[in-house]
Amino acid sequence: MEILPASAPAPTEAGDSVVLDTFFLRLLNGLAGEFVSVDWVTRLVAADHVIPLASALSLLWLWLAGKNESERSRWQRGALVGLVALVVASGVASILALVVDRARPFVELGGIELLYYRPTDPSFPAHPVAVVVAAGAGAAMGNRRLGRWIISGGIAVGVARIVAGVHWPSDVIVGIALGLISAHTVKIVLSRTEPIPTLMTRLLLGSPSVHTGRCRMAERYPQKRPNE
Amino acid sequence: MAGFEETRDLLASHYAVLAFLTALGTIQLAAARGALSGVSLGPSPRSTRLTGIVLILTGFAFYYLAPLWVSGPWGSTGPGSGAWGVASLGELTAARNINDVDGGLSGNTQAVILCAATLSALALSAVTGRVRLSRRPTSQPTESSSGLETLETSTLVQAMRSVRHGIRSNGDSPGLRSSPNGGR
Numbered sequence: 001m002e003i004l005p006a007s008a009p010a011p012t013e014a015g016d017s018v019v020l021d022t023f024f025l026r027l028l029n030g031l032a033g034e035f036v037s038v039d040w041v042t043r044l045v046a047a048d049h050v051i052p053l054a055s056a057l058s059l060l061w062l063w064l065a066g067k068n069e070s071e072r073s074r075w076q077r078g079a080l081v082g083l084v085a086l087v088v089a090s091g092v093a094s095i096l097a098l099v100v101d102r103a104r105p106f107v108e109l110g111g112i113e114l115l116y117y118r119p120t121d122p123s124f125p126a127h128p129v130a131v132v133v134a135a136g137a138g139a140a141m142g143n144r145r146l147g148r149w150i151i152s153g154g155i156a157v158g159v160a161r162i163v164a165g166v167h168w169p170s171d172v173i174v175g176i177a178l179g180l181i182s183a184h185t186v187k188i189v190l191s192r193t194e195p196i197p198t199l200m201t202r203l204l205l206g207s208p209s210v211h212t213g214r215c216r217m218a219e220r221y222p223q224k225r226p227n228e
Numbered sequence: 229m230a231g232f233e234e235t236r237d238l239l240a241s242h243y244a245v246l247a248f249l250t251a252l253g254t255i256q257l258a259a260a261r262g263a264l265s266g267v268s269l270g271p272s273p274r275s276t277r278l279t280g281i282v283l284i285l286t287g288f289a290f291y292y293l294a295p296l297w298v299s300g301p302w303g304s305t306g307p308g309s310g311a312w313g314v315a316s317l318g319e320l321t322a323a324r325n326i327n328d329v330d331g332g333l334s335g336n337t338q339a340v341i342l343c344a345a346t347l348s349a350l351a352l353s354a355v356t357g358r359v360r361l362s363r364r365p366t367s368q369p370t371e372s373s374s375g376l377e378t379l380e381t382s383t384l385v386q387a388m389r390s391v392r393h394g395i396r397s398n399g400d401s402p403g404l405r406s407s408p409n410g411g412r
Binding site: 128 | 243246247250251254255257258259261262263264267288291318320321322324325326327329330332333335338342346
């Protein structure tokens, strides 16, 4: 397998990172077209429809499925953070795509086996990966197990898209980082804007005691008042 | 021979079916676990859970198997070629991967369809729950319940009324109460 053909961009000031990006792209894309089953699964996982839809519906499930007051409160907090983080990650990814305007691997390099349609928008960052990971990281704040599954799904989308030849590995890594940062930023912002998040969740038939941070901690460990 | 709009309409309608069935199934799975009778399609948690699983599987099966018998811009034919046909088994997972500039669904379009489908699924669940609960002895939400737990014994409409009433009249409800240190 040819790893760095003559058509690969010469490492310049970016140096080793470009070489590594190209190396891992060639390595994973080398799987495309070799096995019918791998191609079949790659096309399914890389699609816009399956895992992004499943992650959004997981947030819906998380909102509704809590068995008791405490669980509902915690899970709905995760679902709320996941939903807002998903929107934030999508917005930031769109802006980054405009600013960086990076070409797709199949445009930049020769010999890429393409398993997907030829996207016309910029490659950087991996938009669906950022969105799914943001939803998962938010969900993990309420239900760690479900959150891990969603994040794994987001990583699977990223790997499948590298195999399919439509993203650089660095696009996927930045997409994952963007999703995680979005979720943590949203969590901090929501905890500092109480009681607005609580009011929002109550209007959406949320648990009456959904809190997104310090209020919840205060409720769990109440401080003694001076006259008590 | 078909163009951009025909491709987009076909994909949007199929995606709407997928989103509606899977959202309805997800609501049922959640209702079974959370014992939310107000939005359950089945009479018991077990049947509600089974209904949810069947709905989700049906949604994905329809979406991914429909190209086998529905004529469309699938697989190797592609929208660029302008020719429609049915897909083969090998083309199934690639059949739906169509660029939005060729009539595929953009992320924003998918989000709008998913929101509409989820609201429709919730409305259908609420109506069904209302019909079932109306056959039971009258049950009103208790004063202490003001969140999702009201759906365990009441309909979605009753629960929404209860929440609205609680927000208007009860500033000291747990959800709105500020923490002892002023929310900081």
